[in-house]
Amino acid sequence: MPANKPNQGNFDELLGRALQMHSEPVPADFTERVLRQARELDKRRIVSRVVWQGRLALAGTILVGAAAIVGVVALPGRVGALLSSIGMGFTERGGALIDRFPQAVGVVRNEWQLYAVLAVLLGFAVYFFFDMLLSDRAKMA
């Protein structure tokens, strides 16, 4: 019994004992029903999550597309130079890439805002791609 009970004695003991012996009737299938509700809630949560992921992925796709269009329209020179430098980079040999590394760092430093935006968009796209393809399958399993 807790220490701060107002009075002690036979009456308290009797009361405690009597109340603890009481058994409250509960419907036989109550646990199963609550468990069913919990499972339904989980399913609704997963569906809601998938719907939101779909919406976000769609928003991400639109955003990437819009950013690309805005980039091409507003900064055609920069985007052209960037794409050509990326294309050149892919065709370069490893040794040449190493030689050009300080130059590439210089280019990134000069145009860091553009690279930052591209990096965020790329990260966004990759995250949603993997989230949509892998994580929900794992959750469903």
Next chain:
Amino acid sequence: MVDDKWEQHGEDNGLRLLCSGDHEAFSRFVDKYKETVFLCCRRLGLREDEVEDVASETFMAAYKGLSRYGGRSELSTWLWSIAYRKGIDCLRRNRRERQLEDEQETEIADGTEHVPAVVTEDRETEQVVWEAVERLPRLWKVAVILHYREEKAIADIAKIMDTRENTVKTYLFRGRQKLREMLGEALGEDYNAGK
């Protein structure tokens, strides 16, 4: 009162599984506490059709909130506070809140009319005590049950009932006094030695 299966899994492990959303752990949790939740709902005076709904709501609220349960209070105290709040909300929805407050005075005045029958060999003492407790006003009844049956400290009862500790002490004092009066005639000298 303690479920063996729950104990077998260990409290910590059971709690960890429960908080992670494990259905088996949740099933054990419901099995362990369903009687307590029904007890709370019925003692608050909910109708039988409301009792099951509120009990289900309580467990579903617990299921949703388990990931946020920080262990600051005992799991049973936490669940009691949800059940109590849901029960009171149900009473409020049905505009029985005023009745809840009014009956504290009125029922006590009528209490002597409901003295339990004298205990005979056929009637268990426990049954008589329980019947007397059932005649207390709802809030006194809940406080008495929490203290004597669930062995909760005053501070925990205050937390569950969302009230001050002094109010709980008053409920307990008056409830105990009323039970003494009611049971005095029914149980005779069996317990009066401790008076």
